[in-house]
Amino acid sequence: MKNYYLSENDFSDFVTRMISTKELIAPIAKGPRFVFSKIKSPSEIRLDYDVTILPPKKEFFPPRQNLVKFSSKGYEGCIDPKEKILFGVHPYDVKGIDITDTVFENNKKDMNYLANRRAATIVASNIQKVSSRAFWDTVGADIKAKGHDAFLTKISDGYHFQTLTTKGDALISCGKFTAATEKQSSEAKKVNESVNGTCPEKLKHSSKDIAKKVRDSFSKKEMWDKMAQRCFSCGTCNIVCPTCYCFDVQDKWNVDQTSGVRTRYWDSCLTEEFSKISLGAGHSENFRESRGSRYRHRIMRKAAYLNETLGGPACIGCGRCSSGCTANIADPVEAINTIMEVK
Amino acid sequence: MSRPKVGFFDFTSCEGCQIELTNFGDAAFLELLNHIDIVEFREAMSEKTDHLTIACIEGSFSREQDRARLEDIRKRSDIVISYGACASTGGINALKNHQDDYKKCVYGKDCNMPHLASQEARPISAAIKVDYQVHGCPMDKYEFLDIVSHLLHGKEPVVPTYPVCVECKRNETVCRYDDGDHCLGQVARAGCGAICPSHGIPCEACRGFVHDANEESLVQTLIEKAGFSKKRAQSKSRMFTANLRSDAQ
Numbered sequence: 001m002k003n004y005y006l007s008e009n010d011f012s013d014f015v016t017r018m019i020s021t022k023e024l025i026a027p028i029a030k031g032p033r034f035v036f037s038k039i040k041s042p043s044e045i046r047l048d049y050d051v052t053i054l055p056p057k058k059e060f061f062p063p064r065q066n067l068v069k070f071s072s073k074g075y076e077g078c079i080d081p082k083e084k085i086l087f088g089v090h091p092y093d094v095k096g097i098d099i100t101d102t103v104f105e106n107n108k109k110d111m112n113y114l115a116n117r118r119a120a121t122i123v124a125s126n127i128q129k130v131s132s133r134a135f136w137d138t139v140g141a142d143i144k145a146k147g148h149d150a151f152l153t154k155i156s157d158g159y160h161f162q163t164l165t166t167k168g169d170a171l172i173s174c175g176k177f178t179a180a181t182e183k184q185s186s187e188a189k190k191v192n193e194s195v196n197g198t199c200p201e202k203l204k205h206s207s208k209d210i211a212k213k214v215r216d217s218f219s220k221k222e223m224w225d226k227m228a229q230r231c232f233s234c235g236t237c238n239i240v241c242p243t244c245y246c247f248d249v250q251d252k253w254n255v256d257q258t259s260g261v262r263t264r265y266w267d268s269c270l271t272e273e274f275s276k277i278s279l280g281a282g283h284s285e286n287f288r289e290s291r292g293s294r295y296r297h298r299i300m301r302k303a304a305y306l307n308e309t310l311g312g313p314a315c316i317g318c319g320r321c322s323s324g325c326t327a328n329i330a331d332p333v334e335a336i337n338t339i340m341e342v343k
Numbered sequence: 344m345s346r347p348k349v350g351f352f353d354f355t356s357c358e359g360c361q362i363e364l365t366n367f368g369d370a371a372f373l374e375l376l377n378h379i380d381i382v383e384f385r386e387a388m389s390e391k392t393d394h395l396t397i398a399c400i401e402g403s404f405s406r407e408q409d410r411a412r413l414e415d416i417r418k419r420s421d422i423v424i425s426y427g428a429c430a431s432t433g434g435i436n437a438l439k440n441h442q443d444d445y446k447k448c449v450y451g452k453d454c455n456m457p458h459l460a461s462q463e464a465r466p467i468s469a470a471i472k473v474d475y476q477v478h479g480c481p482m483d484k485y486e487f488l489d490i491v492s493h494l495l496h497g498k499e500p501v502v503p504t505y506p507v508c509v510e511c512k513r514n515e516t517v518c519r520y521d522d523g524d525h526c527l528g529q530v531a532r533a534g535c536g537a538i539c540p541s542h543g544i545p546c547e548a549c550r551g552f553v554h555d556a557n558e559e560s561l562v563q564t565l566i567e568k569a570g571f572s573k574k575r576a577q578s579k580s581r582m583f584t585a586n587l588r589s590d591a592q
Contacts, residue, residue: 031517054515063513230560232529233553235505239512250501253492255374266513271505272554291557324512326520326529326564327557 003180003188004172007158014175015042018085021174022121025059026087027052036086047088047154050131051318055242056086056093057100060116063239063266067112067249071259078261079111081119085171088125088152091192092136092316094145096242097122099310101147103245106309112264121167122148126188127195133319135201135333140312142207153188160188199317201333205340207313211304217339218300221292227335228295230327235268237298237321237330243314244268269301270294299335344495347396350383352416354402354409355436355464360427361386361401363481375488378495395420397494400473403429403436405464417471422494425467426487428480428583432551435480436464437585440592463592464585475500478550479535480583486534503533506553507546511537519545525569527580530556548580552587 006014018024024039027049034049036056054063066078089097097117104113124145150168153160160180163169180188203210217223238244248267253260268274275288288294306314315332322331329335351361365372382392398420404413417423428434439445440463446454453459467473475494477487486502493500503509507528511518514537519526524545528537531548539546558580565576585591 030515032521033517035515053517054512058515063515230557230563232506232508232557232560233555234508234529236508236512236529239509252489253496255488255492257378257492257495266509268505268509271509273504323521324518326518326526326568327560328567 002163002169003185004161004163004177005158005180005184006161006175006177010176011159012042015039015045015087017174018087018171023082023084024087025056025084039087045088047125047152048128049088050129051090051134051320051323053320053324054240055096055318055320056089057097057242059084059086059120060097061100061104061113061245061247061266065112065247065264066261067264068262069259070262079115081115083119083121085121085123087123089122089148090127090318091124091145092134092318093242094122094124094148095140095143095316096318098145098147099243099314099316100245102310121150121171123168123171124148124151126151126153126192128154130195130198130200131319131323132200133322133331134199134317135203135319136317137196137199138201138203139315139317139332140207143312153191155184155187155191160184160191162188201319201322201331203333203336205336207303207307210336210340211307211313213340214299214303214336217342218296220342223339223342224296225290225292227329227338228291230329231270231291231295232327233270233272233291233294234326235271236324236326238268238270239266240320240324242316242318242320243302246274269297295329299332299339302332303336344396344497347379347495348382348392348394349379349397349399350392350395350416350420351381351385352383352398352400353385354400354413354430354467355405355461356402356427356429356434358386358401359481360430363484364426364487366484372484372488375491379491393419397422397424397491399424399426400430400467401425401427402467403433403464404467404470405436405461407462410470413467413470422474423467423471424475424477424490425473426477427482428478428549428551429464430467431473431476431478432583433464433466433469433586434549434583438581440464440585441581441590466586476502478502478532480549483535504553505533507531507533507535507537507540507548507550509533510535511540511546513537514541516541519543520564520568525565525571525579527561529564530558530561530580547582549583552580552584556587558589 025036026039026045027034028037028044034052036052068075104110149165151162246267247264249264251262276286302315303313398416425431490500510533526545527548528546530552531546532550532553562576565571
């Protein structure tokens, strides 16, 4: 771990040098929202963003990802990682990437994800603006963000830049960095500590207590149905979630009818047919037919089912689901606080 | 499937889906001709045939006298595909279903001319068995191509059953509601790639509702998040879903 300082005036050159070496992905404005996007010029970067529409996992696991191309001559895999720098990732999203790293590493390694992930350098950054539905300071609060290569913090007159890996160290040559003074490092520490406790929404219980109570509430059908009454089954809460990793695989033929491509798409367990399965002979069954059962499944997955595998909840408190839900029912804080109070 | 004999038929519609299909110079249709034989197509030829592998039908069923023609097509065809919103859901034509003065509004003093007589607009499936549907106004020619490709390979076509929101979020489009607008994407059938919201235009559900669309929640959302009056919120989704709404006539 090494601590550096970069002056405000030298930031633009640092970004320009990074762009000249690798693809640089960073938050930019899109209408009233923000998105991670390929950067062409330093002035596009908005480190004062609150939260992006989609989480940065899209850089490793895109919403539509070709897996195999086939033709009459045979087939070939589509793994073709590009070296990228993912810049300005908030600590909660670093935790999200850590979770998708675990699920795609576990069991059979998913190389379509891992190849992209391994080719990436991740630069985290401090949260300059807290989004209106955030609760990252009370969900899995004891879990540290890890897996990033460097951490950039805005301090007075410039930036504090902490490198954590050799990939992080490699970025130092892109900018006019000097060794950080003790004062600069302690200012950076304070900046990052000061955002804790500022999230507008709060969970009131520990992850462990929540996991137990959520599991114990499985059979409270009336409660789940009531919570899901306004659900559109539109899948937004899944698609914007940093920790959702389900996908559907479909083949498409090209118009020549001999070649084509196999593609995977982000899928959503809130949509009605997600859990529809074939029973053979033209019959099918949907094992989560009601809105309430699908809503319950999502809360179970986020607050209880994966906790042992991940060492904490499969939720990082970004609030994307809460703000994306047009019926305003997806908010995990509201759901969990309600569950905790129901006798 | 050996080289199929395909026919195209039109009923009550603007024939815009045929235009979409044949968009000049587009590979989606011209290259498809290497794999199918077109044996009936009123706009392009006068020949008729006894047997069709695939009949593609555009337009809604809105006159009782069309039933016999539809039944004749069904009898001659192995597979029937309805394409476009009018054929698959009744489309925009079904807007007249809950009104009784539409003929007077449109045709004025000539409204009682016999050739203007029609009934409520229904999907083709209201008259005959339809095997596959291509949704949308207009239909998406690439989706049409995908369905036909699957059939050529003897595979069951897979079309999205989830709402437009899924595709919109995959595109990372700014939600219309976040832009102070309204949208029907939560209840509308996807498959279009959420093209309208990606251009800043609300989804009008031209592909119809998803199964079990939460109409009550939509009305409440339009009132609470888009500032609609109750009356407007209640009628908003009707443009393309008149036959699918819970108040369908």
